Amino acid sequence: GENVEQHPSTLSVQEGDSAVIKCTYSDSASNYFPWYKQELGKRPQLIIDIRSNVGEKKDQRIAVTLNKTAKHFSLHITETQPEDSAVYFCAAWRDSGGYQKVTFGIGTKLQVIP
Amino acid sequence: DTEVTQTPKHLVMGMTNKKSLKCEQHMGHRAMYWYKQKAKKPPELMFVYSYEKLSINESVPSRFSPECPNSSLLNLHLHALQPEDSALYLCASSRTMGYMDEQYFGPGTRLTVT
Numbered sequence: 001g002e003n004v005e006q007h008p009s010t011l012s013v014q015e016g017d018s019a020v021i022k023c024t025y026s027d028s029a030s031n032y033f034p035w036y037k038q039e040l041g042k043r044p045q046l047i048i049d050i051r052s053n054v055g056e057k058k059d060q061r062i063a064v065t066l067n068k069t070a071k072h073f074s075l076h077i078t079e080t081q082p083e084d085s086a087v088y089f090c091a092a093w094r095d096s097g098g099y100q101k102v103t104f105g106i107g108t109k110l111q112v113i114p
Numbered sequence: 115d116t117e118v119t120q121t122p123k124h125l126v127m128g129m130t131n132k133k134s135l136k137c138e139q140h141m142g143h144r145a146m147y148w149y150k151q152k153a154k155k156p157p158e159l160m161f162v163y164s165y166e167k168l169s170i171n172e173s174v175p176s177r178f179s180p181e182c183p184n185s186s187l188l189n190l191h192l193h194a195l196q197p198e199d200s201a202l203y204l205c206a207s208s209r210t211m212g213y214m215d216e217q218y219f220g221p222g223t224r225l226t227v228t
Binding site for chain 2: 032034042043044045046049051089091093099100101102104105106107
């Protein structure tokens with residue numbers, strides 16, 4: 001099955017600095033990689049995603065890069081703000097026997113210090 | 115309406131009880147999902163329904179029994195649970211089971227088994 005590793009598990013940055021979270025996956029069949037933000041006590045929310053035929057995608061302060069050869073993808077947040085503080089999960093979707101399956105990374109707790 | 119609702123918000127039940135979790139969406143989505151999330155862990159996929167038919171059962175114990183009575187509703191029936199089943203149970207929906215369709219998560223039901 002798929003194994004998704006996510007680093008770091010915790011990350012503290014000063015407001016205005018950039019934050020980078022990295023994930024690696026093991027199954028080359030994985031081809032859809034969403035990133036979720038989950039604030040304390042709240043539901044996960046999709047913030048950005050990338051498909052395997054794309055190398056980079058950007059949405060305002062958030063960007064995701066994908067390296068299919070190396071099987072890793074990263075989340076980049078620029079000009080961080082205190083409201084970016086949350087747990088971020090990466091995920092990898094793949095086809096498995098005709099069904100789509102998902103494996104999540106363990107999560108990164110991001111703290112943006114004002 | 116772009117919301118997935120879940121009831122109840124909190125549930126405390128004994129190991130001999132029978133209870134049900136409910137999930138509802140009115141976005142016309144035809145795929146609905148149950149996830150289990152333990153504290154400080156990523157969501158784990160339990161069940162997927164596509165067009166009201168069970169499509170994926172990720173080897174979940176039979177004490178969890180899903181039901182999809184119609185395209186807007188998803189239930190999770192609970193019976194003879196164990197304390198280790200205490201967790202946040204998240205429902206999600208997407209336009210189809212195509213994994214590149216964005217998943218919308220509900221707020222979750224926090225379950226405590228005593």
